[in-house]
Amino acid sequence: MPYIAATPKPPYYAVIFTSINAPADHAEHTALSARLVEHAKTFPGFLGIEGSRNGDGTGVTAVYWSDRESIHAWAKDPMHQAAKVKGRELWYSHWMIRICKVEREYGRTDQKT
Amino acid sequence: MPYIAATPKPPYYAVIFTSINAPADHAEHTALSARLVEHAKTFPGFLGIEGSRNGDGTGVTAVYWSDRESIHAWAKDPMHQAAKVKGRELWYSHWMIRICKVEREYGRTDQKT
Numbered sequence: 001m002p003y004i005a006a007t008p009k010p011p012y013y014a015v016i017f018t019s020i021n022a023p024a025d026h027a028e029h030t031a032l033s034a035r036l037v038e039h040a041k042t043f044p045g046f047l048g049i050e051g052s053r054n055g056d057g058t059g060v061t062a063v064y065w066s067d068r069e070s071i072h073a074w075a076k077d078p079m080h081q082a083a084k085v086k087g088r089e090l091w092y093s094h095w096m097i098r099i100c101k102v103e104r105e106y107g108r109t110d111q112k113t
Numbered sequence: 114m115p116y117i118a119a120t121p122k123p124p125y126y127a128v129i130f131t132s133i134n135a136p137a138d139h140a141e142h143t144a145l146s147a148r149l150v151e152h153a154k155t156f157p158g159f160l161g162i163e164g165s166r167n168g169d170g171t172g173v174t175a176v177y178w179s180d181r182e183s184i185h186a187w188a189k190d191p192m193h194q195a196a197k198v199k200g201r202e203l204w205y206s207h208w209m210i211r212i213c214k215v216e217r218e219y220g221r222t223d224q225k226t
Contacts, residue, residue, distance in 0.1 A: 003171045004131050004209050014213050016127060016175050018117050018163050020223060050131050052165040052173040058116045060165040060173045062129050062211075088221070096117050096220030098175075100127050100213035107209030108201075110133060 002110045005048025005064050010102045012047060013065040019087075019095040021057035029091045036083055043077075045070020064102070071099060115223045118161025118177050123215045125160060126178040132200075132208040134170030142204045149196055156190075158183020177215070184212060 021029075033051075040046050045066040053059030065071050074080060087095065134142075146164075153159050158179040166172030178184050187193060200208065 003133055004207055007211075010211075014127075014129060014211060016129065016215075018175065018220075020116055050171075050173050052167050052171060054165050055168075058163075058165060060163050060175050062131065062173050062175075092221075094117055094221050094223040096218060096222055098120075098123075098127060098215050099217040100215045102129075102211050102213045104212040105209060107131075108205075108207050109209055110207040 004109045005050055006111045007047050007064050012102050014100045014102050015063045016098040017061045019059055019092045022093040024090055039079055043074055117222045118163055119224045120160050120177050125215050127213045127215050128176045129211040130174045132172055132205045135206040137203055152192055
């Protein structure tokens with residue numbers, strides 16, 4: 001499966017989620033994250049996700065959406081909201097969300113073209 | 114040292130650099146990346162960097178800049194340009210650059226406040 005998200009010609013949106021895992025058991029976190037991505041894929045504006053975590057528990061995940069409205073719809077989703085509570089209370093010591101408008105992209109993707 | 118970049122109130126800019134390491138020796142890559150970050154810090158518009166790589170060589174790095182002009186100045190830097198050539202030719206099998214305007218941010222940072 002390609003790693004780099006198959007995003008359309010800009011503009012579209014990116015949510016940069018930076019986080020530091022708390023010293024905790026992350027088995028449920030890992031399992032729920034995978035289920036949450038599958039659920040996000042069912043949302044119309046979802047474009048893709050690129051996740052990454054260092055060995056020390058720090059990490060950056062970029063999630064791409066077609067527009068601001070899709071990000072709002074996802075923010076209101078009950079499964080997502082329940083996961084956010086667990087994230088804040090158990091899984092992450094620190095985290096930051098940045099909502100961005102992608103203006104330009106270029107590169108050499110691993111998507112089949 | 115804090116992991117999460119100390120960014121100002123939006124708007125500011127983010128460059129999302131997604132990459133897949135090529136099967137190569139990454140010792141020079143790692144050393145040059147560290148030197149490149151130190152060099153980027155000397156640029157006026159540089160706000161911070163959050164890097165992350167998975168065990169399989171995929172990774173996402175977010176670099177924050179105050180404005181588009183600072184990103185252009187950095188793109189023209191000779192040390193940066195030389196590193197990009199090595200990146201394309203040796204270190205990355207695939208990569209994508211996305212230039213974004215950060216519209217909103219919130220979270221619980223590990224920066225001292």
